Amino acid sequence: MQVKEGLYYSREHEWVRVEGDLAYIGITDHAQHHLGDVVYVELPAVGSSFAAHEVIGVIESVKAVADMHTPVSGTVEQVNSELEGQPQLLNSDPYGAWIACLRLENPAELDELLDAAGYEAFCREQE
């Protein structure tokens, strides 16, 4: 399992990359490994607002349906529409294939999230 330095991690296996007041979010390598082959991603609408931990999309693999939560509150600025045609990017490049980009509403929420080492320890505990 790969964990990347410099990202924030949720206990629901999402990652957040912060650039200024923008937060790019995606799912972790651990999450994609558990889901298996991803075949469909339902993206949120640009302009819609979400509170932290709300469901913003759906990821479907061959074997399962999983809700995608946002670890932080914010308004969707952009979605990664590349995933509509190539949902398998979540498997092949989980840290490159961001799902949505939110304008951060409450940067203090980032303090609730784990860093790379903390997330790695969290996954080990869960195994």
Added chain:
Amino acid sequence: MPEARKTPLYDMHLKHGGKMVDFAGWLLPVEYSGIIHEHRMVREKAGLFDVSHMGEIVVSGPQAGEFLQYMTTNDVARLARGQICYSLLCYEDGGVVDDILIYKLGPEEFLLVVNAANTAKDLAWLEQHARPGVQIRDMSNQYAQLALQGPRAEKILQPLTDKDLAALKYYWFYPQAVVAGIPCLLSRTGYTGEPGFELYVAPEKAAALWEALLAAGGEDVVPAGLGARDTLRMEVKLPLYGHELGPDITPLQAGLGYFVKLDKGDFIGRAALQAEKAAGPARRLVELVALEKGIPRAGYPVRCQGREVGRVTSGGYAPTLDKFIALALVESECDRPGEMLEIVVRGRGIKARLERGIFLPPFNRRGK
């Protein structure tokens, strides 16, 4: 819930990186290298499955043949020694107790291979109707079962056995084959739509046989899990009990009329099925292809012009077809090729077209 049971191949699954899940009370791998990869390997080369969870019931005695003729829908009397038939155990009302394979071991001895989750129920059902001259034995603990499936299966298996595999026809078996030095019952059967074999072996020999088959196959074979087993069987429209079949679904509704021999004499469910055939089944299993984004899954409602007309029984991504497809049980009047239906995916309707023949034909019907 009792703790899930391990098959004799449990350690092999861990060794090969299987992701284990509880399936019908058994710990089995859902996948190893990925469902899509395993699926493609089985369609193009070969895959090896652990199907040891399946139940095995031996029915024997001077009345065994007549008993099975009465208990099941297919014509057991037509079976030759060494031959197998697919059949259904039905209730009086035509609903399905289980779908099974019947192996004719001898004039007075038959092996029934039944679904894991139904083994206890099938045994009780058979015993409830047992008559003098019939013995029923649950042999499930005495067999592990491996399925080697795919176009390269014969090439992989032949060097390991003296039996002439080319001479073994589809749905026939060798009761006493030796494969890689291990005695087994070897049949040309499977649940993937590809050519292949199923091997029934003593549990303590299963791991050695598993390793021998993988070694013989080399790069032409991968271990395959329940996930690929499901996508493979769905894509060729093979029914799964609890989805396309069940106590509230008759074989005629499921499109399995071919396996219901109404002219063979009396059997349990015959009157109900004959009446249903005469009137035409009220529901039919249809093939749908999704035309919009969204994945049809089992249980999702199906609508026709805004009205709910049935449900998806199996659905999802079909790797060989590269489409999202579904089997659905719908009111018969909707069963028209080209009919536009709607599958309700998490509250949102997506367009789906009813077509016949969009699913992949099984290997024995390809090119015809």
